[in-house]
Amino acid sequence: MVVAGIDVGSKMAKVVIMDGDRNILSYVMARTGTDHGKTSEEVLNEALEKAGLKREDLEKIVATGFGKISVPFADDEVTQVIAAGKGAYFVRPSARTVIEVGAEESRAISLDENGNVKDFALADKCAAGAGSFVDAMIRYLEVTPEEFGQLALKATRAIPMNAQCVVFAESEVVSLLHSNVPKAEISRAIHDAIADRVIAIARRLDIRDDVLLIGGLANDIGFIESMKRELGKDVYVPEDYPPELVPAIGAALSAVQGVR
Amino acid sequence: MGVKVRPFECWDDFKKYRMEYYRNYLEAKENGSIRWAGSAWAFDPVPAGLGEDVYPLTGEPYGATAAFFRDFSMRALETIERKGAARDLCGYMRNYWGSVAMDKYLLADGAEIEPFPKPDFNFTIHICCTHAKWYHYAAELEGGVPTYAVDISVGPGYLLNDKKIEYVVRQLEDAIQWMEKVTGREYDDELLIRAVENEARSMTLWSKICKLNQNTPAPMEEKSMFSFYVMTLLRRSDEKIVKLYEKLYKEVESRVKRGIGALTQEQFRFVTDNPPPWPFLKVYRYLEENYGAVSVGSIYTFGLGAAWLGMDEKGENWIWEPAPTPEEAGYEIHDRRSALWWTAMFNLKYRASWQHEYSHWIRKQETYQMVKDWKADAIIMHLNRGCELWNMSTLEVRDYLVRNGVSVATYEGNMADPREFDEARTFNVIDSFMQSLGIEKLT
Numbered sequence: 001m002v003v004a005g006i007d008v009g010s011k012m013a014k015v016v017i018m019d020g021d022r023n024i025l026s027y028v029m030a031r032t033g034t035d036h037g038k039t040s041e042e043v044l045n046e047a048l049e050k051a052g053l054k055r056e057d058l059e060k061i062v063a064t065g066f067g068k069i070s071v072p073f074a075d076d077e078v079t080q081v082i083a084a085g086k087g088a089y090f091v092r093p094s095a096r097t098v099i100e101v102g103a104e105e106s107r108a109i110s111l112d113e114n115g116n117v118k119d120f121a122l123a124d125k126c127a128a129g130a131g132s133f134v135d136a137m138i139r140y141l142e143v144t145p146e147e148f149g150q151l152a153l154k155a156t157r158a159i160p161m162n163a164q165c166v167v168f169a170e171s172e173v174v175s176l177l178h179s180n181v182p183k184a185e186i187s188r189a190i191h192d193a194i195a196d197r198v199i200a201i202a203r204r205l206d207i208r209d210d211v212l213l214i215g216g217l218a219n220d221i222g223f224i225e226s227m228k229r230e231l232g233k234d235v236y237v238p239e240d241y242p243p244e245l246v247p248a249i250g251a252a253l254s255a256v257q258g259v260r
Numbered sequence: 261m262g263v264k265v266r267p268f269e270c271w272d273d274f275k276k277y278r279m280e281y282y283r284n285y286l287e288a289k290e291n292g293s294i295r296w297a298g299s300a301w302a303f304d305p306v307p308a309g310l311g312e313d314v315y316p317l318t319g320e321p322y323g324a325t326a327a328f329f330r331d332f333s334m335r336a337l338e339t340i341e342r343k344g345a346a347r348d349l350c351g352y353m354r355n356y357w358g359s360v361a362m363d364k365y366l367l368a369d370g371a372e373i374e375p376f377p378k379p380d381f382n383f384t385i386h387i388c389c390t391h392a393k394w395y396h397y398a399a400e401l402e403g404g405v406p407t408y409a410v411d412i413s414v415g416p417g418y419l420l421n422d423k424k425i426e427y428v429v430r431q432l433e434d435a436i437q438w439m440e441k442v443t444g445r446e447y448d449d450e451l452l453i454r455a456v457e458n459e460a461r462s463m464t465l466w467s468k469i470c471k472l473n474q475n476t477p478a479p480m481e482e483k484s485m486f487s488f489y490v491m492t493l494l495r496r497s498d499e500k501i502v503k504l505y506e507k508l509y510k511e512v513e514s515r516v517k518r519g520i521g522a523l524t525q526e527q528f529r530f531v532t533d534n535p536p537p538w539p540f541l542k543v544y545r546y547l548e549e550n551y552g553a554v555s556v557g558s559i560y561t562f563g564l565g566a567a568w569l570g571m572d573e574k575g576e577n578w579i580w581e582p583a584p585t586p587e588e589a590g591y592e593i594h595d596r597r598s599a600l601w602w603t604a605m606f607n608l609k610y611r612a613s614w615q616h617e618y619s620h621w622i623r624k625q626e627t628y629q630m631v632k633d634w635k636a637d638a639i640i641m642h643l644n645r646g647c648e649l650w651n652m653s654t655l656e657v658r659d660y661l662v663r664n665g666v667s668v669a670t671y672e673g674n675m676a677d678p679r680e681f682d683e684a685r686t687f688n689v690i691d692s693f694m695q696s697l698g699i700e701k702l703t
Contacts (some may be wrong), residue, residue: 082695
């Protein structure tokens with residue numbers, strides 16, 4: 001039995017091909033672009049090719065992500081919370097709190113010892129605690145995403161960012177740059193601010209060890225350090241797969257369960 | 261086999277009353293009658309002593325009706341924001357002010373009338389940061405309307421004593437003298453007594469109707485309850501409201517006996533807490549149609565207009581049992597003072613929605629006990645940006661419920677500002693919640 005899980009996020013589309021024994025046969029990640037249906041078709045075909053399979057080999061396709069309704073060939077859908085929870089338990093069974101920071105949304109999930117979602121909290125209506133915010137700040141600082149994370153580690157002091165909104169935060173960053181504040185300190189301020197907002201969401205839940213960080217921002221070392229500092233706990237990121245792939249893994253697991 | 265469902269026989273009677281209510285207020289001056297405006301929590305029986313032709317307009321239900329008609333609401337909100345009102349103020353209040361500022365009055369069917377009918381006086385209460393200021397500013401917008409606000413912040417009902425009741429009674433006595441002065445009318449104590457008795461009867465009847473929803477299948481879903489409960493916030497001291505509730509009580513009782521439910525398939529029961537997002541009641545429809553999920557009530561629909569025993573004497577447990585009427589309590593109302601004493605005591609002690617404003621502990625017990633008594637599988641909480649008072653302690657309540665084994669979902673919105681609701685995200689929250697509980701979509 002072979003299935004596919006596909007996660008169409010606002011920035012990236014991710015697909016995972018999995019067999020009935022829950023082995024990941026291949027995965028692909030690509031920019032979502034403007035035509036979600038076309039992109040999802042392309043990433044699926046690429047993942048099948050990598051696994052040496054054909055479309056007719058797939059028994060079930062389950063979609064998740066904000067663009068899940070734009071996947072015309074999906075047999076079923078699963079919500080982002082459930083997909084992220086299942087995927088998180090797969091990559092780190094000891095995780096009890098999962099924090100996902102995607103391009104436009106962030107969420108926190110509590111898992112029980114069997115990997116079931118016990119509770120969850122979502123950010124609403126605001127991108128200030130999500131990856132798009134970071135993208136905007138990176139543009140202002142004129143650095144690469146990798147440099148942006150590394151810069152924060154070089155900061156010698158913490159300076160607060162007061163703005164609660166991306167629009168105002170951009171203007172605050174510009175002011176700091178004009179005041180000749182080193183980019184390292186601005187980078188740390190931005191990371192701390194995002195960590196603050198994300199942790200505020202997670203605090204609606206009972207934050208328990210261990211905390212697994214997933215989503216695109218989990219690739220950012222500066223953000224991981226800010227999260228550790230603000231939470232006062234260790235924070236883990238998936239070791240064997242990219243952190244943004246986790247919900248697609250969860251969608252594939254849903255497909256396996258559905259077929260069984 | 262599915263559950264039998266049937267529309268409410270008294271539905272049209274309730275609808276007719278609501279239509280007449282807004283029209284009566286509009287046309288009052290043509291007949292030399294009196295109209296007053298104020299909070300739905302104001303002491304409604306008190307102005308009733310001015311005559312049988314006294315018509316109120318209560319602000320919160322008006323603000324909710326405006327919110328339901330989204331196009332009107334958007335214009336009202338934008339109008340008042342151009343005058344400087346901040347977006348984080350009470351959503352009902354902003355719709356009301358916007359309506360006054362546009363000089364357009366809305367009837368219950370959405371018809372817009374010009375100009376906005378100016379009240380003879382405003383009569384309100386002061387429990388939250390909004391109510392008294394609401395009418396101070398409304399009076400200014402209307403070019404000057406005499407305004408009287410009663411301070412009722414004396415603490416929760418289980419700690420009530422004679423001194424606290426007396427504090428409110430004296431304000432009501434002063435209010436009567438003030439009303440006589442601003443209207444030029446002589447006050448009739450017999451009308452007050454009747455109104456006070458009617459208030460207690462309509463509020464306890466609504467409690468008894470709410471209790472019937474503890475049955476399975478639930479005879480009422482909350483969308484229908486929104487149309488029923490609001491009568492206690494329009495003019496609960498009116499004998500016609502008592503009659504409407506008597507009729508409804510019999511009908512709901514009969515539905516329970518005959519197994520008539522609110523949904524053809526009830527596979528999930530939940531309660532809510534805050535005012536709903538009035539422009540997006542489709543949240544309830546979505547839950548019903550996709551999951552066979554019925555909302556059997558809320559602190560809002562049960563707490564605003566009904567009278568409950570509330571916290572026990574020790575302040576430890578909440579009791580969802582109807583409060584006594586004067587007759588049941590053996591209390592004789594024979595003059596102005598005894599009438600005012602009863603209405604002050606009755607509202608301060610038994611109005612559920614006033615109790616939890618003093619303590620998150622009360623709100624926790626109230627909510628937890630509701631989940632248990634109405635046999636709810638979960639609570640879906642509206643993080644409502646439109647009301648500071650109702651949103652106070654919501655997240656503490658959420659934590660308490662989760663720790664005590666209650667499944668909780670939250671979504672953000674605004675009871676009366678359509679710009680602050682994200683439909684897709686809310687449905688996503690609902691789907692995630694249901695999937696996490698293992699509730700399948702209906703096929």
